[in-house]
Amino acid sequence: MFMRRLIATLAAGSGVYHSALARAAHFVLGAKLLRAARRGLLRGEFRVVYQPIFDVGTSACVGVETLVRWRNETFGGEGPDYFIVHLERTSLIGPLTRFVLRQASIDIRQTPDVDHWHVSVNICARHLTSKRFVDDIRQAAGTMLDRTVLEITERSCTARTPQVRAALRSLKQDGVLLSLDDFGTGFSNLDLLGDLDFDLVKVDRRFLVTDDENRPVFLKAVATLVHALGAKVVAEGVETVEQHRSVEQSGIDLAQGYRYGMPMTIEQLREFASVERMQRQLVATQQNATPVVSEDTASAADERYRESAIDATRLLESGAEEVLDRITRIAARALKMPIAAVSVLHEHTQTFKASVGLDIQSTPRHIAFCQRALDLDRLLVVRDASAHPDFTANPLVTGAPQVRFYAGIPLRTLSGIAIGTLCVMDRVPRRFSFEQREILMDLGRMIEHELRLRELEAPSGLPIQQTIERLKNQHALYFDTFYQTPVAIAHIGRDWTWRRMNAACLRLFGSSRESLTRTKLPELLDETERNALQQAVNDLGKPYHAGSTVMEITLRLPDGRQKGARVQIALQRERQVRDDELLFVFHDTHAEQQEKSARDAREAELQQAAQSASEDLRKSYGQLAETAHQLVTTRVDLRAIADNLPVLVAYVDSERRFRFANSTYRDWFGLDSEAILGRLTHEVLDPDYVASVEPYVRRALAGERVEYEISAAIKTGRRVLRGLLVPSHIHGRSAGGYYLLVQDVTERQALIDRLRDLAFHDALTGLPNRRAFLSKLDTALRESRDSFAAVMFIDLDGFKAVNDTYGHLSGDNVLVEVAARIRHCVRNSDVVARLAGDEFTVLLSGSGLEEHSVAGIAQVILQTLSQPMRIDGAVIQLSASIGVLVPGAGAPLSSEVLLKAADDAMYRAKQAGKGRFVLHEIPAPDTAPQAAASAR
Numbered sequence: 001m002f003m004r005r006l007i008a009t010l011a012a013g014s015g016v017y018h019s020a021l022a023r024a025a026h027f028v029l030g031a032k033l034l035r036a037a038r039r040g041l042l043r044g045e046f047r048v049v050y051q052p053i054f055d056v057g058t059s060a061c062v063g064v065e066t067l068v069r070w071r072n073e074t075f076g077g078e079g080p081d082y083f084i085v086h087l088e089r090t091s092l093i094g095p096l097t098r099f100v101l102r103q104a105s106i107d108i109r110q111t112p113d114v115d116h117w118h119v120s121v122n123i124c125a126r127h128l129t130s131k132r133f134v135d136d137i138r139q140a141a142g143t144m145l146d147r148t149v150l151e152i153t154e155r156s157c158t159a160r161t162p163q164v165r166a167a168l169r170s171l172k173q174d175g176v177l178l179s180l181d182d183f184g185t186g187f188s189n190l191d192l193l194g195d196l197d198f199d200l201v202k203v204d205r206r207f208l209v210t211d212d213e214n215r216p217v218f219l220k221a222v223a224t225l226v227h228a229l230g231a232k233v234v235a236e237g238v239e240t241v242e243q244h245r246s247v248e249q250s251g252i253d254l255a256q257g258y259r260y261g262m263p264m265t266i267e268q269l270r271e272f273a274s275v276e277r278m279q280r281q282l283v284a285t286q287q288n289a290t291p292v293v294s295e296d297t298a299s300a301a302d303e304r305y306r307e308s309a310i311d312a313t314r315l316l317e318s319g320a321e322e323v324l325d326r327i328t329r330i331a332a333r334a335l336k337m338p339i340a341a342v343s344v345l346h347e348h349t350q351t352f353k354a355s356v357g358l359d360i361q362s363t364p365r366h367i368a369f370c371q372r373a374l375d376l377d378r379l380l381v382v383r384d385a386s387a388h389p390d391f392t393a394n395p396l397v398t399g400a401p402q403v404r405f406y407a408g409i410p411l412r413t414l415s416g417i418a419i420g421t422l423c424v425m426d427r428v429p430r431r432f433s434f435e436q437r438e439i440l441m442d443l444g445r446m447i448e449h450e451l452r453l454r455e456l457e458a459p460s461g462l463p464i465q466q467t468i469e470r471l472k473n474q475h476a477l478y479f480d481t482f483y484q485t486p487v488a489i490a491h492i493g494r495d496w497t498w499r500r501m502n503a504a505c506l507r508l509f510g511s512s513r514e515s516l517t518r519t520k521l522p523e524l525l526d527e528t529e530r531n532a533l534q535q536a537v538n539d540l541g542k543p544y545h546a547g548s549t550v551m552e553i554t555l556r557l558p559d560g561r562q563k564g565a566r567v568q569i570a571l572q573r574e575r576q577v578r579d580d581e582l583l584f585v586f587h588d589t590h591a592e593q594q595e596k597s598a599r600d601a602r603e604a605e606l607q608q609a610a611q612s613a614s615e616d617l618r619k620s621y622g623q624l625a626e627t628a629h630q631l632v633t634t635r636v637d638l639r640a641i642a643d644n645l646p647v648l649v650a651y652v653d654s655e656r657r658f659r660f661a662n663s664t665y666r667d668w669f670g671l672d673s674e675a676i677l678g679r680l681t682h683e684v685l686d687p688d689y690v691a692s693v694e695p696y697v698r699r700a701l702a703g704e705r706v707e708y709e710i711s712a713a714i715k716t717g718r719r720v721l722r723g724l725l726v727p728s729h730i731h732g733r734s735a736g737g738y739y740l741l742v743q744d745v746t747e748r749q750a751l752i753d754r755l756r757d758l759a760f761h762d763a764l765t766g767l768p769n770r771r772a773f774l775s776k777l778d779t780a781l782r783e784s785r786d787s788f789a790a791v792m793f794i795d796l797d798g799f800k801a802v803n804d805t806y807g808h809l810s811g812d813n814v815l816v817e818v819a820a821r822i823r824h825c826v827r828n829s830d831v832v833a834r835l836a837g838d839e840f841t842v843l844l845s846g847s848g849l850e851e852h853s854v855a856g857i858a859q860v861i862l863q864t865l866s867q868p869m870r871i872d873g874a875v876i877q878l879s880a881s882i883g884v885l886v887p888g889a890g891a892p893l894s895s896e897v898l899l900k901a902a903d904d905a906m907y908r909a910k911q912a913g914k915g916r917f918v919l920h921e922i923p924a925p926d927t928a929p930q931a932a933a934s935a936r
Contacts, residue, residue, distance in 0.1 A: 033075050033086050041095060042752070045071045048103045050269045052261040053120070053234065053254055056247055061273070063118035063149070065256060066104045067263050068096070088124040091707070094136055097127055101140035101148070107266040109144065114273050120149040120179060128152065134167045138174065146175030151202065153181045168196055173389060179234065183222075197383075200254070201226045205237025208246070217481055219250035227251070228437055230381050307346060309413040312455045315344050315353055315420075323450055324354035331424055331443050332356040335436050339401065339425035342411075342447060343370045346419075353420075358401060367395055370421040373408040379437060382406040384429035405430035407437075409444040414452045422447055488586040491572075494537075496520040499581060508565070508586050510557060521584075524555050537582060540571040552589070564589040647743045651728070654701065654736025656681050668714040668744075686713065693723065700725035700738040709745070720746045762834040764812055765819035773833035773841055777895040780843065790854045792842035793883040793902035794822065794861065797914040799838040806874055813871045814878070825861045841899070851886055851919070858882050858917040866915065881909040882917035897922075 040046055050064040068080055075083050087093050101121045108119055119141075127133055141148045150171070168178060179200035203222055223233045235247045238257030247255050264272060310316060324342050332340035339357040343350050350368040352361055365371060372390065373380035385391040385403050396403045408423030422444045482489060482500075488508040490501040498517045509516055522530045536549050548570040555563045568585040648668065651660040657680055661673040669685070676684045681697075689712045696708045706725040711718060723742040760772040768776070777791070796818065803811040815838065822840055823832050831843040842861075844854060861882065868877045883905030885898055905920035912918065 033083060034090055034092060036072060036075055037070075037083065037087055037092055037096070040070060040072055041092075041099060042755075046096070046099060047071065047265070048100055048107070049263040049265055050104070050107075051256055051263045052269075052272065053118075053256045054260045056252055056255050061260075062116065062254065063120060063147075064104075064108070064269065065120040065151070066100050066122075068100050088126060090126075093124050094127050094130060094132060097121065097123065098136050098140045101137065102142075105141050105144040105148075107269075108147075111266070111270050111273055118147045118149050118177065119144060120151050122151045122181065125153075128164060128167070129161065131163075134170055137171060137176070141176075148175075149177045149179050149200065151179045151181040165196065172197065173387075180231075198231050200234050201231050202234040202236055203252070205257075208235065208237055208239075208243045216246045216249045217484055219246055219252060220481075223251040223253075227378050228441065229434070230379060306417055306419055309417045309455075310344060310346050310419050313413065313419070313451045314454060315451075316346065316351065321354065324447065327422070327443055327446055328354040328356050331422065331440065334439050334443075335424050337405075337424040337426055339403075339427075340423070341425075342420065342422055343368065343408075344420040345371060345374065357425075360401070363396065369394075369396070369403070369406045369425075370408050370423060373421050373423070374410050374418045379409050379441065380407065381432045381437070383431065386429075401425070402427050404428050405432075407432050407440060409441050411444060411448055411451065413448075414455050419451075488588075490584045490586070492521060492582045492584055494582070496522055505586065508563075508588055509555070510559065510561070515558070519558065524557065525553055526556070529553050536569060540569065540582075564593075566592075647741055648723075650740040652681060652697075652737055652740060656697070658684065659737070688713070696723070696725055697738070700727055701736065703727050719744050720749045765816055765834050767819050767823075767840075768831060768833040770833065770835045773831065773835070773843065774895050774899070776831050777843060777898065780845070781895060789844045789846055789886070791885045791898050791902045792844070792858060792861075792917075793885075793899070793906040794840040794842065795881050795906050795910070796838035796865075797879040797881055797910070799878065802876060802878070806872065806876070810872045810874065810876075814869060814876060817869050817871065818865060818878075821864045821867075822861055825864050826857065841902070851921075854884060854886060855917075855919055858884050858919075862915065862917060879915035881906055881914050883907070883909060884917055884919045886919065886921045 047069050049067050049069055051067060052061045053063040053065060054060065055062045068084070070080070070083055087096060101119070104119045104121065108114060108117060127136070130136075137148070137150070138145060150168075172178065177199040178196065179202055180198045181202045182204045183201045203219070207219065207222070219235070226233045232253040233251075234254040234256070235252045236256050238244055238247055238255045238259045240259065243257075244255070244259050261272060328340045328342055332338070337357075339355075341355040341358055342353045344353050345365055345368060348365050350363045350365050350370060352358055369380070369382065369385075369391070382388055382391060383405060385394065385397045385406060391397055391403075391406075394403075403425050405426040405428065406423060407425075408421040410418040411420050411422060412418050422440065424440065483502045485502065486504050488502070488505040490505045491499040493499055497520065501513070501516065506513060506516065511519075522533060525533060532551065533553065536551055540549065548568060550566065550568050552564070552566050555565055557563060566587040566589050568587075570583040570585075572581045572583055645662065646664065648664050649660070649662040650658060650665075653659050657678055658676050659678075661676055663673050665671045665673050665676065671684060682690045692710045692712060693708065696706045699706045705727065707723070708725075709720065709722045712721050713719075714721075721742050722745045723740065726739045726741075728737045728739060760769060760775075761767065762769045799811070799814070802814055815834070818838075819832070819834060819840070822842065826832060826842060826844065829845045831845070833841045833843075835841055844857065862880060865878060865880045868875050870876075883902045885902040885905060887898070901920060901922060905918040908920075909916050909918040
């Protein structure tokens with residue numbers, strides 16, 4: 001507060017309020033937010049909420065996105081968009097991300113019937129480029145690693161360093177999925193999908209609030225493009241029925257938004273999951289309560305349809321076919337691949353109907369790359385099969401033909417059944433560009449066209465009515481797109497008659513449909529342009545012509561106006577009509593010129609504003625110089641402030657000489673601040689202290705802002721010191737020195753240690769509490785399944801009567817005595833904990849203990865606890881019931897399962913008469929299905 005008043009006084013005295021003071025105020029606010037956030041993480045002020053993500057096709061919830069909220073009156077009330085922007089620029093974003101992912105992993109694991117859900121967490125650029133990033137994600141996700149989705153924005157991906165690529169590749173091998181977040185808000189760089197191998201692309205919410213007429217067309221274009229690149233599309237911000245319908249019609253895979261569910265606490269999410277589970281069960285049952293067809297039956301039916309479709313194409317009844325061989329050769333040459341093939345998948349075999357560069361005619365179906373392409377139902381690209389977890393051990397990779405790169409597009413019949421692929425392969429890893437993907441898909445469509453003609457000709461082919469309906473739907477979809485697009489498009493015959501035009505075309509010509517059809521396009525041009533247009537159309541039909549052309553024309557409209565236009569003309573040869581039809585796309589060059597003029601005007605305004613800002617900046621620099629002169633006169637006051645601060649303040653130059661030091665050096669080290677000026681740091685400070693901070697000093701001299709915390713000996717004893725090293729800059733360039741601020745945080749560290757001890761220990765008995773016991777049990781499971789012999793769950797018999805008879809104080813003393821007796825019965829390496837009330841647990845460590853030894857320890861504990869206790873002058877005698885869990889070799893283990901099993905065994909001991917123990921063993925998966933248990 002004093003420093004802020006000082007800044008205000010200086011500004012008022014000079015009559016200047018410049019940007020430097022504003023930046024200082026912003027820095028102070030950011031520092032306060034950062035300190036508050038650090039405290040908030042320690043105090044548990046942050047919490048995680050979840051927003052459901054739905055599969056658009058099945059209407060089932062498939063995952064959640066994690067969002068963070070902050071219970072802080074000063075900063076949390078502004079919302080996450082406020083404090084996250086500040087925190088993602090600091091090193092605290094890493095711990096915050098770890099907290100969010102760890103908490104989400106725990107919550108989702110403990111939520112019933114959601115083992116198919118994935119968890120999405122947002123990653124910022126600073127954390128992505130840190131060295132701890134991979135370890136942070138692995139440790140925080142734990143067993144949820146293969147169900148974790150990392151959402152990374154386009155801005156975070158712009159620095160695609162080798163370190164970032166290696167980190168993301170390593171996590172993908174662990175099963176982590178990558179999602180490109182906010183697609184379309186940055187550079188919309190499609191190369192990111194192939195370079196970093198994203199699995200999902202999240203379309204920014206602003207695309208859903210576009211004009212209702214164009215929204216489905218635009219979203220479908222994005223979905224088609226992303227699917228072609230091998231990823232799925234997620235739409236966020238779906239709030240209305242109309243937006244949901246647009247998402248459904250566009251082919252988008254997943255969606256989230258208030259239309260499906262608002263962000264929820266974990267308690268609300270579990271209620272939501274319960275309702276969603278019941279809805280799934282209801283959908284899975286027909287109206288007459290007859291179960292739906294099982295997965296196996298459906299799979300068998302699919303295979304029957306596939307075999308029927310293959311028979312209709314007669315692919316396996318004939319020998320080599322020139323059409324397929326020719327397309328295969330074209331694919332190999334056009335894509336520069338040594339191997340190309342047309343594969344057919346039937347029964348248990350993959351047959352290569354046509355191939356280039358392959359010496360084999362067939363393979364078992366279960367090793368076929370093409371089977372994976374059919375399963376994914378889209379273009380499959382494998383850049384390096386030897387590094388892909390699904391193909392590393394594939395015989396086609398480890399042996400001949402030693403496939404490394406693979407790309408395949410499914411081939412479909414008229415009914416939509418995929419019967420095989422057109423694929424290309426190489427023996428070295430390859431990248432597959434967007435243009436190459438388009439070529440492969442176009443060649444695949446050519447093969448599909450040939451196959452569908454055979455189906456129509458085959459006597460045993462699929463029903464013609466189904467084919468007609470499918471073609472009608474495709475035709476309707478095309479014309480819906482044609483008429484709704486905002487671009488002016490028209491189909492015109494060779495005789496210049498208008499076949500069809502969309503609404504945008506009518507707006508361009510300013511005419512009605514009836515009026516425009518009575519006019520031919522050449523009639524709207526002068527003689528020169530009319531002849532040029534006719535020549536351009538004639539050239540389209542020449543051999544080796546590209547099939548399209550562009551030219552500039554001036555339209556002379558019936559109302560007397562002239563309008564400049566750029567027209568793209570393409571020849572459509574696929575339609576079975578009396579002549580080839582021409583496709584015209586018109587662009588209003590006048591409107592484009594107006595838009596360009598407006599853009600140029602905006603740029604001119606911006607340039608003028610920039611010049612004005614530059615002039616203001618020059619004046620500000622002059623005022624700043626004057627202010628700096630005035631600040632020199634206050635140096636004595638600032639020195640007095642620095643000398644009275646309870647922190648070390650110093651400036652060290654590039655030669656590591658002290659140029660400024662406050663008087664706190666005298667209090668901490670017994671050194672006069674004036675006497676150390678000009679001396680080297682190692683000449684002044686203790687050698688051990690200098691050695692401890694040397695790594696941080698090097699980083700500061702290299703231009704990095706560094707924080708550290710060390711233990712050092714000062715005049716008052718051994719203390720914990722937290723330091724901040726800030727590189728000095730003059731006019732934006734490094735001055736080679738650094739500012740040093742060091743604070744004594746010994747008391748705060750001691751308080752943190754005490755709080756940590758209280759969090760993991762029982763205050764009454766001093767034993768580890770439930771949290772600490774589960775943590776030690778998790779550690780034992782993670783490090784080695786053979787690192788413990790048994791888990792015991794101990795419950796006192798009749799303890800409530802002690803509290804009722806002798807009072808709770810005596811009851812507490814009994815619990816302390818019980819804890820001491822149990823501790824005395826086991827080894828130092830074993831863990832004894834108090835869960836709650838009169839419940840205790842024991843973790844017996846070491847693989848050398850046999851079952852009879854564990855039983856002996858349980859018996860000793862029972863005998864010890866049954867001995868009378870003298871508490872507060874009264875003699876109290878209790879008994880105990882013990883559940884003992886002995887894991888079998890290879891048994892599936894988790895801390896919650898073990899503790900629950902031991903608890904169940906303890907209740908069986910009570911039911912058997914109390915004062916005894918029940919030995920329970922979890923068998924290995926290949927042993928008897930019932931766990932063995934015996935009471936003693």
